[in-house]
Amino acid sequence: MAVDHNKKDMDIDNKGEEEQKGKPVMVILVGAPGSGKSTFCERVMGSSLRPWTRICQDTINNGKAGTKPQCLKRAAAALKEGKSVFIDRCNLDKEQRSDFVKLDCGAQVDAHAVVLDLPAKLCISRSIKRTGHEGNLQGGKAAAVVNRMLQKKEMPKLNEGFARIVFCHNENDVEATITAYTALGPLDTLSNGCFGQKNPDAKIQLGIMKFLKKVEAPSSVGSSSDSVQDSAYPQASDANNICCKGTTKDSLLLGAASKEVKESENLAKGSVDADVSVDEITTLAFPSISTADFQFNNETASDIIVEKVEEFVNKLENARLVLVDLSHGSKILSLVRTKAEKRNIDSKKFFTFVGNITQLYSQGGLRCNVIANAANWRLKPGGGGVNAAIFTAAGLALETATKERANSLLPGHAVVVPLPSDSPLYTREGVSHVIHVLGPNMNPQRPNSLNNDYNKGCSILREAYTSLFTGFLSILRSRSKLPRRISEKLALTPLDLKDPSLDPRNHLTNSDQKIKRDDGCVYERSKKCKGANDETVADISAPSSTYGKVTGDKSKLEGPTSKTWGSWAQALYHIAMHPEKHKDELLEVLDDVLVLNDLYPKACKHLLVLARHEGLDGLADVHQEHLQLLMTMHAVGLKWAEKLLHEDSSMVFRLGYHLAPSMRQLHLHVISQDFNSNHLKNKKHWNSFNTAFFRDSVDVIEEIKNHGKATIKDEDFQLSMELRCHRCRSAHPNIPRLKSHISICQAPFPHALLENGHLVLALKT
Numbered sequence: 001m002a003v004d005h006n007k008k009d010m011d012i013d014n015k016g017e018e019e020q021k022g023k024p025v026m027v028i029l030v031g032a033p034g035s036g037k038s039t040f041c042e043r044v045m046g047s048s049l050r051p052w053t054r055i056c057q058d059t060i061n062n063g064k065a066g067t068k069p070q071c072l073k074r075a076a077a078a079l080k081e082g083k084s085v086f087i088d089r090c091n092l093d094k095e096q097r098s099d100f101v102k103l104d105c106g107a108q109v110d111a112h113a114v115v116l117d118l119p120a121k122l123c124i125s126r127s128i129k130r131t132g133h134e135g136n137l138q139g140g141k142a143a144a145v146v147n148r149m150l151q152k153k154e155m156p157k158l159n160e161g162f163a164r165i166v167f168c169h170n171e172n173d174v175e176a177t178i179t180a181y182t183a184l185g186p187l188d189t190l191s192n193g194c195f196g197q198k199n200p201d202a203k204i205q206l207g208i209m210k211f212l213k214k215v216e217a218p219s220s221v222g223s224s225s226d227s228v229q230d231s232a233y234p235q236a237s238d239a240n241n242i243c244c245k246g247t248t249k250d251s252l253l254l255g256a257a258s259k260e261v262k263e264s265e266n267l268a269k270g271s272v273d274a275d276v277s278v279d280e281i282t283t284l285a286f287p288s289i290s291t292a293d294f295q296f297n298n299e300t301a302s303d304i305i306v307e308k309v310e311e312f313v314n315k316l317e318n319a320r321l322v323l324v325d326l327s328h329g330s331k332i333l334s335l336v337r338t339k340a341e342k343r344n345i346d347s348k349k350f351f352t353f354v355g356n357i358t359q360l361y362s363q364g365g366l367r368c369n370v371i372a373n374a375a376n377w378r379l380k381p382g383g384g385g386v387n388a389a390i391f392t393a394a395g396l397a398l399e400t401a402t403k404e405r406a407n408s409l410l411p412g413h414a415v416v417v418p419l420p421s422d423s424p425l426y427t428r429e430g431v432s433h434v435i436h437v438l439g440p441n442m443n444p445q446r447p448n449s450l451n452n453d454y455n456k457g458c459s460i461l462r463e464a465y466t467s468l469f470t471g472f473l474s475i476l477r478s479r480s481k482l483p484r485r486i487s488e489k490l491a492l493t494p495l496d497l498k499d500p501s502l503d504p505r506n507h508l509t510n511s512d513q514k515i516k517r518d519d520g521c522v523y524e525r526s527k528k529c530k531g532a533n534d535e536t537v538a539d540i541s542a543p544s545s546t547y548g549k550v551t552g553d554k555s556k557l558e559g560p561t562s563k564t565w566g567s568w569a570q571a572l573y574h575i576a577m578h579p580e581k582h583k584d585e586l587l588e589v590l591d592d593v594l595v596l597n598d599l600y601p602k603a604c605k606h607l608l609v610l611a612r613h614e615g616l617d618g619l620a621d622v623h624q625e626h627l628q629l630l631m632t633m634h635a636v637g638l639k640w641a642e643k644l645l646h647e648d649s650s651m652v653f654r655l656g657y658h659l660a661p662s663m664r665q666l667h668l669h670v671i672s673q674d675f676n677s678n679h680l681k682n683k684k685h686w687n688s689f690n691t692a693f694f695r696d697s698v699d700v701i702e703e704i705k706n707h708g709k710a711t712i713k714d715e716d717f718q719l720s721m722e723l724r725c726h727r728c729r730s731a732h733p734n735i736p737r738l739k740s741h742i743s744i745c746q747a748p749f750p751h752a753l754l755e756n757g758h759l760v761l762a763l764k765t
């Protein structure tokens with residue numbers, strides 16, 4: 001078949017013998033076991049017009065594993081015969097590659113590298129699962145080997161002697177590259193340069209690329225039909241990178257290559273500063289909220305979008321916001337674009353983009369780590385538009401993850417959902433979080449229509465964008481403040497710990513990667529000092545002089561509120577910072593919060609929802625930007641209360657914070673109202689949960705929303721108030737008498753508690 005093809009071309013033009021033969025190419029695959037190297041070769045060789053030889057060290061010795069020199073010899077022989085070769089080994093470091101690149105086979109050969117830089121987890125899971133692997137790297141041992149190899153990986157560079165390097169970060173990249181090599185006829189060449197690289201060196205390498213020949217692409221080819229940048233996003237239209245000598249499969253080649261060009265160009269032009277390339281910029285893509293199905297007026301909505309973007313854009317540091325819509329004719333996009341321009345909003349930080357929000361990277365080359373969903377109040381898939389598209393694209397994983405966070409959403413609110421790594425949106429598009437937002441509804445055909453009440457509608461739409469952008473800020477903050485992210489579950493591979501950049505959730509800016517946690521202290525349960533085991537000092541029962549303060553303890557530590565914390569008061573902080581060391585104590589581990597049983601429960605059921613953010617010792621440190629975190633803590637607390645109610649529907653729960661906590665690290669108490677516990681021993685214990693010293697979570701959230709901070713009055717005196725029943729308010733002389741009263745008191749809870757969601761109780765059937 002290859003011969004026929006050559007002959008045909010020879011008939012067509014009269015070029016010299018040398019050129020007619022075309023140049024063989026040596027493609028050095030670079031990738032961990034399980035990254036798909038052999039499959040790549042098989043797929044290309046299965047339908048290529050070019051003669052290929054696959055050199056695999058696992059089989060080079062008559063079907064058995066051999067040596068590198070054997071591979072080199074076989075490669076040289078194949079190239080000499082005019083065959084192109086795949087070097088199917090891991091080739092993860094420069095040294096491994098260099099002998100092949102320098103290989104002298106007496107023929108003119110271009111060396112290419114195809115880097116299969118797929119998520120480590122994927123490679124590991126593929127290696128573990130496979131059977132009958134040529135090199136017998138499969139099953140349990142595979143994980144450790146892959147892990148070890150990846151730690152030493154060194155990405156190839158053009159200056160190693162490569163003419164062309166292609167980086168594939170996901171299945172779509174791999175597909176495009178397979179297509180490009182499959183379509184490479186004997187006389188075709190692929191252009192030189194470096195494509196799809198993520199690290200900052202890309203710009204230097206792109207510099208080389210720009211000197212190379214560029215051929216104008218036909219306008220119909222390569223530009224993805226439904227995904228085009230709309231305004232400030234850099235265009236990649238100027239050139240197509242393929243140099244075609246042969247006559248076959250031009251359009252296929254052009255199509256595949258144009259995507260590469262687009263990505264490469266975007267990397268170069270889209271950089272916001274010298275060190276950060278586009279892929280490393282955390283980006284929130286969001287649809288216009290409420291303007292489609294909920295029929296909110298476009299003109300008014302665009303004013304609100306621009307107003308809110310303007311308010312938040314400067315808080316984003318290196319991150320950016322992108323308003324997305326499906327069609328070029330989108331009215332809301334053009335209104336917003338014009339208004340944003342008028343207000344001089346930095347177009348690097350905010351721009352509009354035409355494309356499908358579920359395919360921004362694969363179709364549009366725009367990497368968005370976070371996408372917003374215009375959700376329905378039940379947070380369920382279905383309906384139409386963005387909600388249906390996102391739930392469909394993300395698969396069941398999103399539904400499950402959403403349920404873990406919340407069951408419903410009020411208009412004006414948002415909920416941040418970390419996307420599990422098995423979601424296709426995560427693996428294909430690099431989306432790490434979905435933020436569900438519910439806007440106001442003006443459509444009488446849909447539930448809860450506001451009947452054209454634009455006063456209310458505007459205020460809800462403003463709240464919706466505030467919640468959305470605050471949620472995004474909280475993701476940014478948790479990324480920069482949390483200790484190195486270790487996967488949302490505690491089932492960690494050592495790789496996760498060592499190289500968080502392999503996880504799309506951790507595609508942080510360079511500076512994030514540099515962040516080192518400096519604990520300043522190592523907490524130990526010292527026998528000498530009264531430790532957290534001793535509940536008289538570890539919680540509210542500590543004498544007021546030591547309450548949250550240190551008395552003569554040398555290991556004093558300061559938190560952000562410059563309050564000094566004794567070593568015994570650091571237990572929760574240490575759990576929050578090092579959950580991996582506390583697996584057995586934790587009921588749930590999420591990106592932003594942990595859930596655990598209170599070690600000294602003051603009621604039958606007493607849980608703590610612990611914030612993982614560094615720098616939040618207590619309520620006093622909480623500000624507007626933590627609103628989303630507080631809402632997450634509340635939602636998680638509520639979920640656990642509901643779970644416990646399922647087991648015992650007679651229980652009643654209250655969720656709240658202590659005004660002046662005894663333990664460092666923001667934590668929400670989820671406590672059943674029976675107060676039936678031996679750990680509840682004194683007045684302070686009782687009053688800390690039954691006076692204004694206990695701040696209901698719902699109230700705190702409202703305060704943060706309205707005033708940007710919680711009211712922290714000095715309520716210490718509350719702890720020494722007389723003992724009163726929390727239901728009938730009767731007074732009791734001491735704890736035993738109070739306890740015996742509350743065990744029988746059936747009075748309804750006071751109105752103030754029954755209203756506004758202060759109590760969580762089972763619905764009467």
Ligand code: AMP
Pocket residue numbers: 532538539540571572596597598599600601608657658660661662663664
């Ligand atoms: P606060 O007074 O709001 O700081 O509440 C601190 C809570 O943490 C108290 O209810 C203690 O019983 C609880 N506590 C103290 N040490 C631990 C620990 N190591 N693990 C879990 N809960 C703890």
